[in-house]
Amino acid sequence: MWLELLLASVLGLVIYWFFSRDKEESLPLEDGWWGPGAKPTSEEDESIHPFKVDTSDEEIEDLHQRIDKFRGSPPLEGSRFHYGFNSNYLKKIVSYWRNEFDWRKQVEMLNKYPHFKTNIEGLDIHFIHVKPTQQASGCTPKPLLMVHGWPGSFYEFYKIIPLLTDPKNHGLSDEHVFEVICPSIPGYGFSQAPSKQGFNSVAAARIFYKLMLRLGFQKFYIQGGDWGSLICTNMAQLVPSHVKGLHLNMALISRTFYTLTPLLGRRFGGLFGYTERDTQLLYPFKEKIFYSIMRESGYLHIQATKPDTVGCALNDSPVGLAAYILEKFSTWTNTEFRYLDDGGLERKFSLDELLTNIMLYWTTGTIISSQRFYKENMGQGFLAQRHERLKVFVPTGFAAFPCEILHAPEKWVRSKYPKLISYSYMERGGHFAAFEEPKLLAQDICKFVTLVELQ
Template identity: 55%
Template sequence: MSYIGPVCWYVQFVAGWKEGQWVQHKTPSSHNALAPGRPRERGAMWQQLLQDGRLAFNEHWPRSVLVPVAVGLGGVMVGWMFCGRKPKTIEMGDGWWGSGQRPRLQTEDASVRPFTIEVSEEAVKDLHERLDRTRFCEPLENSQFDYGLNCAYLQRIVTYWRNDFGWSKLVEHLNRYLHYATTIEGLEVHIIHVKPPNLAPGQKALPLLMVHGWPECFYEFYHVIPLLTEPAKHGLNPDLVFEVICPSIPGYGFSEASHKKGFNAVAAARVFYKLMLRLGFKEFYLQGGDWGSLITTTISQMKPESVKGLHVNFIFMPLGGLGHFLTLALGRYLPWLVGMTNEDVKRLYPYLKKNLYAWIRDSGYLHLQATKPDSLGKRYLF
């Protein structure tokens, strides 16, 4: 029970702040308190301390409780912000996403085969016939895009797609870079692989894996590839040259979709890591956006020794955790404490209105695609 005295004194000390002055509560010296042969004095001292502590607590309990609690929470926050946390790693594992059972004796074809994009006249004719049969409904008056894609705007898109879109020109443009295909975990994976055309003698290009997201595809990188592979031609640093690999996520573009349930970002990360090894790269750089951000981040957690650098233009925020909760709770009132700027506060708060409510209102597609993707996909068969 020897801690009761200091605790009571601390309560009095905290509670005694009045109008800028500390009310001093004198305590017997440690020599007198511990001196042998004075049991009555020591007993009276403890009783007086307990009584003074109770009186101080009853009179000043909000301050005497809230101040230590605030100090404690501040200590937790400082420790959370400045104490290093062990990086989380992800097991690589293995998988098979092809049709049927995984062959036990036959080894997977590890060849990287040339791939050419082709669109036949029959496919274009069939598309035109289906577009001609499209039946449009009238949008609600003054609804704009409040309930999704406005049907009047959709009609303009279909008209352009049917009458003005040049398929042959698009195919020629897409084939400007070399395309390849290779089989990994039972799936045919499509990639474009662009090497720098004009490396200086002795210069080495940096391998860069770029992964798209939804609803994009590999084509979103076409305009940036020349800046990465031919920087000097565009007025950029000629010493920083990249060799670019852009795969299509399985199920996107020209990559085969999984035949099994459960294909996720970890599986895609593993497939793309195996792809880089197959192309001869044990170390490489990563860039990703949207789902590509999650896939490339997963690769860096799965094989950190192989990742020389990671750049993402989309951040996946964790949904829970004490740190996340405290950041949101304190960010509006103490933004500097949790690393927020005034612009961050303006964008985030009021949090429920600008984030949760807006997310629920605009994420209907996400719930449908995550739970019943076949129901949505089969609409395009008719």
């Protein structure tokens, strides 16, 4: 008993020390050049050009030929998604992809929003820019940058965009109307891959900041999950005076301190500020944190060390690519889906939606460059990077979706984001929030913006 009290007291002092260090610092903005060769001496071309997604008979024919040569894998009775992608269900995916999926139709759908490209720091940066079609009287649209992660794409935001740009016609309040900008991270989709080593989340954040300036926005809102949450966090650390508000649906909080608190949190929950909901989402610890991280982090170790090796195989086989990516859309949406033969994929998404995201990786050949982003951010040790040690001093909102890979209690989030003004336990949803639950996420973004503007 006395040992437990002593341990609790020591941990309490450690917590106080961490939470009391609120010195406001920012990251140096610096500059970069990520294109091939040396940086030109001429001034950067800041022009913005329209862009359209397209396809060809040759592209589709090549895809079909590769799918036809897929060798399959031996069935394993009762494996469901415990061994990765279920080989029996993969046959259904392959058959649909080969015989029913209409890529030309999906290309038309992708082009329903305006696409653009502009060159920043030597890279052609792709983005979609959607303005409200109807503007409420006296309501100026608020610029909102939304950043995707891996293995997603700008396409993740297609269902939430109309809720933000035209809320009244989609059953939401039009108190806030947004002008939405969704870029592709360099090395993903239609954004050019860096030619040089070292392109990390801070470099991506700087490029997206320059993009917003190029579009004429001096102050703006930013939102992200997965890598997008880190990139947006870095933007707030680089240029806090330009960020009106930061909204996240995932928090990468990696202080060593937090590896200890879940072990004691159930017994000393009040000490760590855990609510009853936090306890439900974090415990039992072995299953919901330890075993879950062990099950779901194999890809991370590969991509953070030697991404090009597995990338070569994925870039050569469309079916291999689909299995590798879609397995994440199963268990990251809900870990319980691993007990289902179909991985629960069609409970949240249509096959057309899932395969469209796969095609954005396949047709652009960007799976390798997208995986390198892990190597650049984690290969030298994530904790060693300066931005991980800095807090964020802009108004922050957080949406805690219950099926996210690792739940982040409010106390954890506030330690990194002292100006946290909105923390919401979401009703349902997992890792791909905008793709899974666009209405819930849109409502939480609007709630957060209301709080920001009341300050």
